[in-house]
Amino acid sequence: MKLLSAAAAISACLLMSGNIMAQNIQIKVDDKAFTGELNNNDAAKDFAAKLPLKLKFEDFGTTERISYLPKPLSLGTAPRNCDPQKGDIAYYIPWGNLAVFVRDFRPSDNLVPLGKLSSKSLEVIQESGSKDVEISLVK
Template sequence: MKLKASAAAIGLMACGVLSAQTIEVQLGEKAGTIELNVNDAACSLLEQMPLRLKFEDFGSAERIAYLPQKLKLGSSPTSCAPSEGDLTYYIPWGNLAVFVKGWRPSNDLVPLGKLSDQALEIIKSSSNRTIEIRAVRSK
């Protein structure tokens, strides 16, 4: 429980300043990073760290995972035109969506960040295995 509180504290500190926050995804020995955007929804995601999520295919363009709690949006943008490697949040269903290829501009889709090539490969190849996600450092 201390780990969760510490990660949340890191996230809250990062949200108090105008700086990017890096999170890490890990599957087995493989790890990659995601650079979060500076917005209220990304801060809300940090408050839920660490996470253990299973991603599933949704259509041909994205892999999705459901969060334990919906994100608080605040003043976050609520539409975007996602490209490959984008991390987003779909408002109506309360799920994360990682785009494995580009997609059309969409309403109710909050941009959260950008995956590194390594993180994108982990998400793509995860099948139904659990991925660990945690805050690692502020920039």
């Protein structure tokens, strides 16, 4: 019984932090399409509601590729900080941009965790140059 209670407590904690994955997405450049997953938090849900999107990504230093969203995300109760790892998708509040991390980064405020890309999706975004990247929901 204690094991079940511990599992329920961990699940509740993950759900509240927005780390449980909720929605699959597709990342497509040219004819290459791979998947990712969005977290189960208010900001990720708002991002999903805005899909499909065509975005152009640019390098931001050597740690991330960024793209500006057409409209700001509604954050609701989503966490406003995270410790991004390679493959993570996040929303940077001050600039209103989407950030895809190509390397691990340090814990950061004003960075909302949105989800995680598969290694192939990350590779496609890294190699996209100035091409359109289509992001859509997987139905």
